[in-house]
Amino acid sequence: MKIALIGYGKMGKTIEKLAIERNHEIVSIIDQDNQHDFDSAAFLDADVAIEFTNPETAVANYLRCFEREIAVVSGTTGWLAELLNIVSLVEQQQKSFLYASNFSIGVNIMFWLNKQLAVLMNKLPGYEAKMLEIHHTQKKDAPSGTAITLAEDIIHKTERLNKWVLDEKKADYELPIKAIREGGVFGYHQVQYESNEDTILLSHNAKSRDGFALGAIMAAEFLYGKKGFFTMDDVLKL
Template sequence: MKIALLGYGKMGKTIEAIALSRGHEIVIKTSEALNSEITAADIAIDFSIPEAAFTNISNCINHNIPVISGTTGWLDNYNKIVSLCEEKKGAFIYASNFSLGVNIFFELNKTLAKMMSSLKDYNVDIEEIHHTQKLDAPSGTAISLAEDIIENHNNFTSWKLDGNKDNVLPITAKRIENVPGTHNITYKSEVDTIEINHIAHNRQGFALGAVIAAEWLHGKTGVYTMKDVLNIG
């Protein structure tokens, strides 16, 4: 495939290396929104910034270029993208995290939340740790984990960064140098603690998942998720 990389920071460069190793060609590398030149690509991978993501994704769909996005912080406009994709018969995947391991972790998180929903003595919290260059807090992955807990657990109606109110699921966000990404889910009572976590050792897992998602999406139409790519859940 001919791939356009929209966002050419550390993640973009890692995606480039993996895509090349899998026989693909990188035809565009940019951090700015593009117009008709996007048609040089067979597919686009967007890891840009929140301010550019909506324009990047819209431009791809308007030019009939399948696009996957791992950019977080723009999801207030997600439904607009879904509507545009359906109108233009385009192809789109958004994931807060493309790591294959994280997407399995998402399913474990949902299952545990269902199992724990009737046990009222356990307090639940989420902690995420990322590198100091990460712009958004909490991470998109932590938000996805929180939303899945809220959907599958009876005790919560919303989440909040550093929250501590009843029926509000607290998320703690830490920024530490050279941490690719760690997510901890903790259920704690007076008698014991149950914890599941995912610890990324480098960016390779995120980048590989993005390339695999692009390979899967090529030639399709519709709006999908990583659950479709991995056939899980």
């Protein structure tokens, strides 16, 4: 496959390394300082663009790809307020777009387990739900996109909860998320249910960026030739 990378930071560079190992070709790399390359022959020749930049620029980059009929795998987090607009545009105009707050296979298994666990815990009001996420200090958004996905899945299945909050909760219907930024942590997520008698923990720890990069490349392979909006549930058939 011919892959264009938008964003050549920590994730862009890891994806480049693993994509070449899987015999893909990186035909174009767009970073802050070569925005004119969106109109280059090399970019227009790409089968798919993989975008890992920042929340301020992500949506504009998706629109540029759609205008040029380039399929997009979106990894940037922190722009979710725009997600519904992007999904309806993709569906109305038959564009090709896949978004995941986390491309790691292990995290997507955790997403699945989290939903099943929340169904059980909904029947057990003696347990209080809380969450923790830890990331490296350069991460710009908090809580992480992954933590928001986990929290929204819990809230959706739990009658006694109706919103997540960063830090301490002020009401019983709030699900608190503690976000810690320290050292070189690639991504740790934990869902905790606490009763007077015991603690249940569901957690995932990323050992490197390779798991996110590999998942994004698998997503690009899945998206090739398809139209519409997709997620990692479609890629992994969860």
